[in-house]
Amino acid sequence: MTRNILHLRAPGNWINDPNGFIYYKGKYHLFYQYFPYAPVWGTMHWGHAVSEDLVHWEHLGIALFPTKAYDQNGVFSGSAIDKDGRLYLYYSAVRYLETDAENIHVAPNDHYETSQAMIVSEDGYHFDNWKDKRKIIPVVMDEETANRAHTRDPKVWKDGEHYYMVLGSTYKEQGGRVLFYRSKDAVEWEYVNQCRSSSFGRILECPDLFEANGEYVFIGSPMSVTEDGLEYAHQAMCTLADYDASTCEMTLKQEMQLIDHGMDLYAPQTNIDRDGRRVMIAWMRMPKEVENPESLPWRGMMCLPRVIEVENGQICFRVHPEVEKYFDTETEQLPDEIHPSHNDIPVQMYYPEGSYDIPCAMPYRLKAVLKEGQELHIGGYRLWIEDDRVRADRSRVYKGIEGYRLTGNTPKLGGRYELDIFVDHNLIETFVNGGQYVLSHVVYGV
Numbered sequence: 001m002t003r004n005i006l007h008l009r010a011p012g013n014w015i016n017d018p019n020g021f022i023y024y025k026g027k028y029h030l031f032y033q034y035f036p037y038a039p040v041w042g043t044m045h046w047g048h049a050v051s052e053d054l055v056h057w058e059h060l061g062i063a064l065f066p067t068k069a070y071d072q073n074g075v076f077s078g079s080a081i082d083k084d085g086r087l088y089l090y091y092s093a094v095r096y097l098e099t100d101a102e103n104i105h106v107a108p109n110d111h112y113e114t115s116q117a118m119i120v121s122e123d124g125y126h127f128d129n130w131k132d133k134r135k136i137i138p139v140v141m142d143e144e145t146a147n148r149a150h151t152r153d154p155k156v157w158k159d160g161e162h163y164y165m166v167l168g169s170t171y172k173e174q175g176g177r178v179l180f181y182r183s184k185d186a187v188e189w190e191y192v193n194q195c196r197s198s199s200f201g202r203i204l205e206c207p208d209l210f211e212a213n214g215e216y217v218f219i220g221s222p223m224s225v226t227e228d229g230l231e232y233a234h235q236a237m238c239t240l241a242d243y244d245a246s247t248c249e250m251t252l253k254q255e256m257q258l259i260d261h262g263m264d265l266y267a268p269q270t271n272i273d274r275d276g277r278r279v280m281i282a283w284m285r286m287p288k289e290v291e292n293p294e295s296l297p298w299r300g301m302m303c304l305p306r307v308i309e310v311e312n313g314q315i316c317f318r319v320h321p322e323v324e325k326y327f328d329t330e331t332e333q334l335p336d337e338i339h340p341s342h343n344d345i346p347v348q349m350y351y352p353e354g355s356y357d358i359p360c361a362m363p364y365r366l367k368a369v370l371k372e373g374q375e376l377h378i379g380g381y382r383l384w385i386e387d388d389r390v391r392a393d394r395s396r397v398y399k400g401i402e403g404y405r406l407t408g409n410t411p412k413l414g415g416r417y418e419l420d421i422f423v424d425h426n427l428i429e430t431f432v433n434g435g436q437y438v439l440s441h442v443v444y445g446v
């Protein structure tokens with residue numbers, strides 16, 4: 001089976017959201033939205049990969065696929081919990097109400113309905129898609145409670161004696177909302193509350209709610225929130241929230257902020273890692289597939305795992321210690337493609353052990369401290385400081401792709417510009433000031 005290091009990539013064809021991300025029985029399991037037949041979105045399956053350390057991934061093929069009338073058109077996104085040693089996976093089950101005679105993999109006019117379902121596995125490796133699925137929340141027909149089509153992406157967690165589920169939804173397809181459900185046994189669910197907000201876009205996808213450093217953090221992916229007409233209009237965002245578990249009453253404490261200022265990242269999911277940290281992983285959207293003569297073309301990859309911490313009221317996304325550990329070899333010599341604009345820019349360079357003597361080997365890690373007006377070129381990718389922000393331009397490594405953002409920038413930084421840059425095939429991720437902000441860009445050749 002295929003292996004990936006650092007960034008999980010589509011094993012061929014198409015992947016999108018991370019699903020069922022969990023540390024379970026000594027391994028990290030990461031499932032993902034998968035269309036196994038072509039490098040485009042279509043009838044969703046769950047692909048499956050496992051890792052010992054969040055760095056080395058082994059693909060295990062397809063875990064979940066449509067078998068039931070209620071999920072015949074897609075096993076959409078969802079999450080995982082460990083209950084009494086068993087793996088419980090929750091997902092949204094999609095059934096189309098109309099068929100496109102020329103493409104059975106998409107729903108004409110968004111005419112479909114969605115229920116919530118689960119499957120239980122004894123060991124996290126075997127999934128009986130015929131016997132072990134069950135529908136847990138039927139399609140909601142009452143618009144005041146939820147939307148029949150667009151209610152999805154169950155994120156489940158345990159708090160005290162109860163299990164909780166948050167679902168993304170919309171009110172009349174005009175404004176996003178999230179729904180809260182509660183359960184005593186993680187199987188029978190009761191509706192408890194909902195939260196609507198003008199910052200939830202048209203539809204809110206992939207909600208997540210958790211505590212970090214004594215604060216509640218809400219994460220979600222609101223649809224249609226940018227106005228410049230460029231891809232992507234849907235963006236992953238976060239905010240601090242007030243939340244009362246006894247009533248599932250949630251209010252947002254701030255405006256939603258971007259999770260990644262490159263704006264390619266979407267549909268993040270978090271869970272607790274082996275050592276109790278809150279770790280996030282997310283889908284990096286790719287406008288076209290990567291061709292590889294030795295394998296299937298592939299499209300879609302995951303970002304690096306990022307540790308979420310709240311510091312002085314700010315949600316930070318830090319480099320995971322396992323990633324730190326992986327880049328253990330420092331070298332004085334910069335690869336040919338790195339060009340600092342000034343000789344006095346301090347740049348430190350790290351490779352994983354054993355790869356630093358291979359010319360132009362990726363991945364590598366660069367640490368650089370820049371000043372206003374200074375610039376770093378990584379092949380055709382440009383990073384510089386202007387107007388107190390880190391800015392990036394990928395136009396030379398994103399050629400021939402129309403209608404997408406070519407540049408990105410962080411908010412103002414108050415004069416501190418410490419960059420920690422991870423360069424890998426097709427993805428450059430820049431952590432700024434220890435995770436105060438992250439700016440990541442998909443690239444095609446550096």
Ligand code: FRU
Pocket residue numbers: 016017033044076077078092152153205206266267
């Ligand atoms: C987010 C999303 C989810 C849905 C899944 C379908 O990217 O649209 O809301 O469950 O992808 O693949």
